Amino acid sequence: MAEFDPSSPRRDVVVQLNGVRKVFNPGTAIATEVLHGIDLTLRQGEFCAVMGPSGSGKSTLLNIVGLLDRPSSGGLAICGEETAQLDDRALTRLRGHNIGFVFQYHHLITAFTALENVMMPMLGAAGFPNAAMYERAQALMASVGLSEWQHKLAGNLSGGQQQRVAVARALAMRPALLLADEPTGNLDSKSATAVFDLLRRVNLEQGTAILFVTHNPALAARCDRKIEVIDGLLSG
């Protein structure tokens, strides 16, 4: 196997999609082709807005990039690793090591504290709690500006605070890639700006590549780059 070489040009490509198509219910009367051949390169540290009309295929694209769904055809590599031949277990490992998710709904466990929620991915990976995990979760809560809320139940936080906890949880495993599917969609404009500012800071300070689905043109304009999904094809 090739030695790890951080200077290799492929290492800085976090997402590479080549001609990705997605057909739901293939071979049936209700077969629907949603993505028609997507090419996309996302490099380390790029913050890319994903826009496009409702139903155009943005979430389908993010689910494929996030290894939650498989393309019907075409190539997908995450951090230089081709995914086509990987089984579910290998995909889960690749996802766990490299990708964090933030969705429109926070998906926190509301009966757990904010800190416990942030510890969850680390606990899942290690299998048992330890002090380093606890300290990292505390540092993440501080970095999202919520130290004083860390021992509160997640269900008792405001929508904006819950989404910032969701960002902290997504960063727990130090992912190279953050997939954010309308993370500000349910928030008032002040909270939406706070969550966006947080993502921007993470991107600049840690070099995390971000795909950020949004219907908000003002936020998209603050990203490095904007792509548009229109009827299952990319423009921009």
Ligand SMILES: Nc1ncnc2c1ncn2[C@@H]1O[C@H](COP(=O)(O)OP(=O)(O)OP(=O)(O)O)[C@@H](O)[C@H]1O
């Ligand atoms: N599992 C599925 N089975 C069949 N069709 C699906 C499935 N998932 C999504 N679709 C269809 O794929 C199309 C694209 O959906 P998708 O959720 O990717 O759009 P979107 O651009 O994210 O929309 P929105 O902005 O409203 O969230 C829609 O027509 C949707 O009905």
